[in-house]
Amino acid sequence: MNVISTHIGQPVSRIDGVAKVTGQAKYAAEPHPPGMLYGVVVNSPIARGRIETIHDAEARQIPGVIEIMTHLNRPHAALFEKSYMDGLGVPGAPYRPLHDGEIHFNGQPVAVVFAETFEAAREAAMLVRVDYERWPHNANFEVALHQKYMPSKTRSNYVPPKPRGDAAAAYALSAVKTEGRYHLAPEHHNPMEMHATTVIVEDDGTFTVWDKTQGPQAVQAYLASALSLSKDQVRVRNPYVGGAFGSGLRAVYNVFLATLAAKMLKRAVRVTLTRPQMFTHAFRPEAVMDIALGASRDGTLQSMIVKGVTDTSRFEHNMENIVIWGLINYRCPNATADYKVAPRDTYTSSDMRAPGAATGVNLLEMAIDEMAYACGMDPLAFRLHNYSDIDAMHDMPLTSKALRDAMAQGAQHFGWHDRSMIPGSMRDGRELVGWGMATGIWDAMFSPTSARARLGQDGRLHIATAASDIGTGTYTILAQTAAEAFGMPLDRIDIELGDSALPECPTEGGSWTAASAGAAVWLACHSLRTKLFAALARCKNAPSWARQDSVKLEGGALHGMNENAQDSLSLSDALSLTGQDVLEAEETAKPGLRGKISQMRKARFTHSAVFCEVRVDPELGTVRVTRLVNAVAAGRIMNPKTAASQIRGAMVMATGMALHEDSLMDERVGQFMNHNFAEYHIPAHADIPDMDVLFVNEHDDEVSPLGVKGVGEIGMCGTAAAIANAIFHATGRRERNLPITLGA
């Protein structure tokens, strides 16, 4: 597609910004239908066992309490049938809220109190007492590692590692070897907005479900199948989402419980989770990676052996692609990888921003740094020396890889070439200064997506797709795309998202929304344009210039060309002339749009080079990140302002991964203990320096219809490693466990 950038590529501020800061943007817990009941969930404090008795008599005495729903009195639903499968989930038997009295994980909902006020519901919830028969459990990751296994049925997005050469033999023969076990603590997504659902029972008995989710159509499908409803009977809305980071990829228990209750009680219901309850569902799995690298003395990688394990629950097999990234990104003749999952009695771990790569790339890039030092090579030079121009694991060409440019521009911007090689050799007063770098890689994905473009009598262009803007700027970039494609000023475009009733769009995730929904909007606008021109051409009373081929749509009006350059026609007038109230077009973007099915023969990735400066107090062990530079190669950048915000946000999150975020499991009870923002630390402003984001020029007309790769996750990949590597450079000490906390 030949995109001339009047709108696309401009640093437009968020078009939904005013609605958000003035409170007009409505989130899942904000609709307030009449007669609404408040639901408060009671969670299990044990990890494994069986409910013996539920004592709710005292709770039922609280004025305003309408119902206390448990596995004993909840209505029947298809979800509870043996044959039920969760279409959203991972292999295994998905957890079914209030299915029966068996406890599978600490934090499992065992009752929901519904009351006329939130206060009454909460008070009553505190009064519900449950007796349990306790069964043995294991929530210890080290113990779980002994039970690691490869699931017989793998997740659909799982990429099996493909070995090459003879890694073990090459390792044995390598002149330089490094070997180590790297570890990442579990993390929780903790979006600012807690998970919540408000269910409205419409007059016709259908349900409108406001849910904090990344996929309204996925939740609609889940509820329809779980509650035996037709899709006409349940509509899911999420026009605004206060962050999610993957916690809203799968339906969280609140949405099923709220909708089940609304159906049972025939009343509007809201269920919101508390911050501690945000630690009772999705989390990034704990991970270990054993990485052995072999190289020749000149710094040429000869062997790469990567073994990784992530944790999953006892009832589902969550899998992540953590071991493949080095095999893809480095030219190394002998490489092998192995991946397993380790089961423990917790909820199922799940996708969190850059799932697999945030873990696998960061831990690998720490090992690469070790190898660079073992070879006595500058870490950037080592990476350039072993640079692969192809997907080395699949031996496939890439649609593009401007990582060399990212490395060069990032290094230049950072001043990397002034770095001294020797650890501990740079100081500023008392503090040791460390400079570290790493590279990042993430999939550039595309998912078939539909969008509708409609022109109304008011002369405004209305765009609709069931995409979710989880705070990333989707509203804005889709408006820019529509403006570009239709020749319309931005302020005459309305974007409607976050509604299962809109044209089909996959769940937001994987950084594919910009490429996919963007392409769908582009196509729909072009199609609408063609329709408008065709309608005018057929229209006897339209001015003759407007019925010819030489007409253009620009600035929101039709203009004549050549001798008719002075003539113009407003879109409202044009629409009136055609005799129609609205004109609309719906299109579906597919990866093979350009007629080249390049995706089958070429691999697609986003890349980055991250540079970091830290200061370490050698006596106290305190670490301050004082500079971060991230140079990103991500194809076409739709909006450098919102895109840079995505990268910066991910760099903050990755700083948390490197230094702060650590969900502390008490294995004795199977519970994450620091389940609030006072003790689960994410970086504060004081922890974050000025961050520079550079987008390197990367023209790629094969990766997706608009040449877009997506930027939501690449900022996670490499940043934590750059910080860890900078700490090594400052101190000469290798910390192989993330986060690196005080006293490590």
Place this chain on the structure above:
Amino acid sequence: MRSFSYSRPSALDEACQGAESVRFLAGGTNLIDLMKSDVERPAHVVDIKSLPMRDITDRPDGGLRLGALVTNADTAAHPLVTGRYPLLASAILAGASPQIRNMATNGGNLNQRTRCHYFYDPAMACNKRSPGTGCAARGGRNRIMAVLGTSDACIATFPSDMCIALAALNATVNLHGPQGERTVSVRDYHRLPGDTPWRDNVLQPGEIVTAIDLPPAPFGPHHTYLKIRDRQSFAFAIVSVAVGLQMEDGRIRRGSIALGGVGTKPWCVPEAEALLNGQPPSHSLFRDVAERLLHGAVADRDNAAKIRLAPRVIERALWQAAVGTPQSQTDKAIR
């Protein structure tokens, strides 16, 4: 949160009725959270915000009186505090966030409760919250727990920053109760857990903190509040140190030091402070002081790092104070 009765008296005696099930509400930054978490279950909440006690006034001895209801933010910004007690201002600013400091009061700060994960979770055994249930923090995830002053019944850390400075400043707490008025040294105000960890301090039922008196602090620039924490703002201390040194001809005439983040109460060891008296600053002296302060420290599962880290923080803080370069709470670099 459970149902409770609420009153807002306008006279002190009216507030001090003396029932065990009463909680005083001032800024609410701690009590309300605890009630929402079902940790505090008061039958009666007495809102004391209409009481006086909201001034900072000069004392005849050159000291200051801090009203119990003055907010932490106003205290830290008050010219008499920043002028005479920069150590106190610094410690206050090292704690919480501006929003919380705007609400939290000085009396409330004295009475804030531990951040122990197990105290906050009603499903867990906790002698401090539910006497006699045991201490789940022992053997649990206790990286943030105390290493000094612990007992079999409790290892919960006392969380305040402000109180660490008050201890170093030898402040006095003024109390008003059904039995009348009394004063308690801030160093004696908080209790060791022993086998009654549910009693954080010496307050009797109905007793209320009315003011904190600060004696003159002849430290000049020779003070610091050094706080080491897991992130650089809005985190409780892993180790913190408040120091004031009275310097004379290059020697320490008298030194005062208190530790936070490591003890079950603000941690002061008079014998350790006495080591400083009359001595010139030196590494060996400061190491000895640190050793004496940490004497008897006991680690549990996750918190041995505090015992390794604390002596280094103490030594650094003593140097900062000795050379008159107090820790800045805005520039995060530790000099």
